[in-house]
Amino acid sequence: MGKSTRPHWRSWWSFLPAGAVVGLLTLIPVFLVLYASLTDWTETSGPTLVGITGYEHLLRDSYFVHSTKVTITFAVASSLLSVALGIAVACALHSFGRWRFAMLVLCSMPLLISSATAAMVWRLALNEQTGLIPQLIYRLGGARVGPLADPNGALLSACVVDVWQWTPLVILLVFAALERANAQVIDLAVVDGLGASTRFWRLFVPIISPVISLALLIRFSDALRAFDVAQVLTSGGPGNATEFLSLFAYARLIKFGNYSAAAISAVAMLALASVALLVIRFLLRRRIFERGTL
């Protein structure tokens, strides 16, 4: 009996440092946010517990519903596009011969820029009066309108900026998976005369499928909490066309001093992220992992 319990207690002690760090950095803030979400705490009045009243109010708020829809649209579009583009570029780079690492470094440049700076550069490029892109469209015979003035154009622009900045991360992940794979198998496929399409679906996809799930998880969770890109590029506009949940929560916390509403928005983001990530994992396990055998 004594022999069997000793390792058990030792394992608990070894867990303590990690547990303390997780508790301090994650669990305590989460519980504080949950508590704040159940109060009516504002900058001018202290917290009083009101239960789920705030949640009921927010779920009926058309601005919140709109922000949720925009956030999901952005996250789905941005993560899928960046993963698809990342796979395509990484596969192309992999067949680049000895120059592939130099090309990889070039492709990774956007990752080195902070997202606020990237958004600022794109905002200048998309500026209706002085921006390179609208000027180019205008000179090619298009209308003189900046995309940021239109709700769909602004959302699309935010997606493009996000995809531009984060596709290199997917490229790196996929490229690393391809480099790790057995080079002889890939060479044999070329020697056997397998077409590009067959090689991609039958060879590359099984190799990179675990990385795809990882890339999707990272990209989707990143896109769900995207803030800088909308704050700097569009200020959430025009109107609330690009007011993601992160901006929605920020406005309530910093601009309005409505701490409970900000906490509820943060809880909503957390719930959304958790559900979405569970769905992604479920789908990927069923569809890709089962196919992925070499």
Added chain:
Amino acid sequence: MRFLSRVVLALAIVGLSGCDRSGSGKAADQRQVTLNVAFFKSPATDAAIALIPEFEHQSGIKVSFEALPYNELQDKLQTVFLAKTAQYDVVMADCIWIPKFAEAGHLRNIDGYLKDQNLTPTAFKYDDIVTSVGDYLGRYPKNGTTYGFPFMTNTHVLAYREDLFKKYLEPAGFAPPGMTLETAWTWDDYLRASKLLTKDFPDAPGGHMWGSSMQARAGAWLVYEWYDWLYGFGGADFDYATMKARFDSPEVIAAMKAYASMVGTVAPPGVTSWGHEEETQALASGQCAMDATWNVELTEYLVGAGKSPFTKEFRFALSPKRPGGTPTPDMGGYGILLSAYSRHPTEAYRFMVWLTSPEIHQRIVLAGGTPYRYSALRDPEVLQKYPVYKIYGKALELSIYRARVPQWPEIQDVISKELTAVLLKQKSAEDAATAMQTRVTEIVGRP
């Protein structure tokens, strides 16, 4: 043994440094006060920073200055005030934050200091501050307390070009936009003139000129530009006696329709993404001909050397009015306020008095700040450099305050969202007005 001796030595050093902190260090702290101040990055702030060494030399008080962009300033103040820390002694705050900060107890009452002649010398001339501006940017009416002084103002004026006026508007029977209440244009005049000036024009970029510039980006840009129309059409946001929202009135709906009618007809379709900078660039480059605006950067940009090929042609007038009425521009700006958590409130107050004194204010205005003292508004040197201030003082006196409630930032957000929906033709003005009314009533009704 060697390790043990090192530990003892380290402990001794820590102990000695602790003694030093509680002894001679404290005495040094008492000799030298350093004030930490956070300001909004603006021409007025840049001018103030350049003058700080004079204050430090005169007073022996050091000033550590942070000039921050709007959002960053807002983030920092909110965080610092929430934690009730003494990080800043003096803060520059947008007018719409003042009620919130005052209500939450983040600001220090300076009424006692104002009466103390040792701290507020006669030469400070508090009465020289435009009365309404001093009230709006330094006081909170709910408790009648003074928390600070104005530092930067803005209000609406009408900017137009004399060459275009003479060529296209005078022959069409227009009188120049007025410098007096009687001769100010009506909003109908402004819209008709904008239509006449919207035309293919070789001097304009791309060969096409728009009659009016706008700043209709979601947020303060849009809301306060529209507020000139709101008041100008006889509308109001609140019945100030009862604080009941009045956004569903016919005047508010008419103001929304008229303002929205400009987008894509007499103003470029992209103005829904324009803020101060884009609005000014369009005017300075000749893309747009006129502007009824509250843009504080506008004056410096238009009169600044080399910033516009039309610098000599720009003229300024009172903003338009409704027929039979008077111009009713909206007042905005920033105040400098004393933090309730400051450990050096007396020194901080001395700094505020120095910074807003008549002499320093005049120098800041000449360097690009906006005026709030009668003396600066009448100063020949100021008027020669910035002719717009001939009309600006009158506009300031005519200006109307926004509702001074702590929930104002949230109200502004609602107006911005609903008005943008009208500009983008996603909603009718009537539906937007109903939504504004419902939401604002709910917001001000909260305990």
